Amino acid sequence: MLSENDDLDFGRALVHKFFEYVQAGDPDAILGLTSAEATITLVPLGIRGLMANEGVAYFASLASAFPDLIVRIRRVFTATDGTAVAEVTIDGTQAGEFLGVVNQEKHFDLDQAWLLKIGPDQQIVAVTGYWDQNQLYRRLGVKRLDRITITALEQSATV
Amino acid sequence: MTTTAVMSRAERATRTVTEFFDAYRAREVERMVECCTPNADFRYVPFEVWTRQRVIHGDGKVCTVGKAIWVSLIDSFPDLTNEVLSIHSDEDGNVAAEVTIGGTQSKDFGVIACGGGHYDLPHLFLFHVDSDDLIDDIVCYWDNVDWKTQLDWLEVD
Numbered sequence A: 001m002l003s004e005n006d007d008l009d010f011g012r013a014l015v016h017k018f019f020e021y022v023q024a025g026d027p028d029a030i031l032g033l034t035s036a037e038a039t040i041t042l043v044p045l046g047i048r049g050l051m052a053n054e055g056v057a058y059f060a061s062l063a064s065a066f067p068d069l070i071v072r073i074r075r076v077f078t079a080t081d082g083t084a085v086a087e088v089t090i091d092g093t094q095a096g097e098f099l100g101v102v103n104q105e106k107h108f109d110l111d112q113a114w115l116l117k118i119g120p121d122q123q124i125v126a127v128t129g130y131w132d133q134n135q136l137y138r139r140l141g142v143k144r145l146d147r148i149t150i151t152a153l154e155q156s157a158t159v
Numbered sequence B: 001m002t003t004t005a006v007m008s009r010a011e012r013a014t015r016t017v018t019e020f021f022d023a024y025r026a027r028e029v030e031r032m033v034e035c036c037t038p039n040a041d042f043r044y045v046p047f048e049v050w051t052r053q054r055v056i057h058g059d060g061k062v063c064t065v066g067k068a069i070w071v072s073l074i075d076s077f078p079d080l081t082n083e084v085l086s087i088h089s090d091e092d093g094n095v096a097a098e099v100t101i102g103g104t105q106s107k108d109f110g111v112i113a114c115g116g117g118h119y120d121l122p123h124l125f126l127f128h129v130d131s132d133d134l135i136d137d138i139v140c141y142w143d144n145v146d147w148k149t150q151l152d153w154l155e156v157d
Helices: A004-024 A027-031 A051-065 A133-140 A148-158 B009-025 B029-034 B062-076 B144-150
Strands: A034-042 A047-050 A070-078 A083-093 A107-118 A124-131 B036-050 B055-061 B081-089 B094-104 B118-129 B135-141
Touching: A004 A027, A004 A051, A004 A070, A004 A083, A004 A107, A027 A051, A034 A051, A047 A051, A051 A124, A083 B094, A107 A133, A107 B094, A107 B118, A107 B135, A124 A133, A124 B118, A133 B036, A133 B144, B009 B029, B009 B081, B009 B094, B009 B118, B009 B135, B029 B036, B029 B062, B036 B062, B055 B062, B062 B135, B118 B144
Parallel strands: A034 A124, B036 B135
Antiparallel strands: A034 A047, A070 A083, A083 A107, A107 A124, B036 B055, B081 B094, B094 B118, B118 B135
């Protein structure tokens, strides 16, 4: 049986594994850390669903759009209720369309915070991500929130 | 024996953070500041003001940057309120709180011109609470696209 300290170490190790697989663009490996019914909530995108569906789709699209993605973990702690909390910075160079934003080969960096709820069987049962999508749009060259694709295209045409 | 004596550090940290949001809900900025150490660090991650010359970040100390932002927010959204949805704390004083903050705009706030709109916005606050049960670090995340869209402000900058 694991002690409380073992649980905390396990939570930290799980967070590192999770983001190692995010950086590697390996959604199947991420899924290997989660329970079959694990949920994902991507707060800025209004996405709530299953890791096996919406989660895989999001992490696959992130990896596809930013093939040089780097994930830097800045802070981790595991709460007494089994929720691991992580602050990370992701950065990369856009190489394909992402969330409706056309590729202008811009480099971005973005601070995020994630909650990974760890279940009794030591698997992740819920993933929640917070970040400011406005910062992402700004870094990718979007000017207006109602013209995400158009403004980027206009900018490409004027370069 | 006081209640504090039998509470774990995680429970005490949760209590401090709960008191902070109670004060915020009452729009009592001085009481919010009193929940923090005099030199508490402050970082509102999405707070970026881009000018021609430089970018101003919501980064500094509670007693200066934090207090100024809270006073300004309450001035522009006089019915500002919050609902704490979850609190996760550990035995080292780290706390994460999922909170919905909402209010109705009555004045311009930064670049967001006043249209009288109302918003309700998910936030994730990360705190560190010291061994004296005072907050010595506040970090917060939210999505400005959601916020601006609810207030009918569609410029990225």
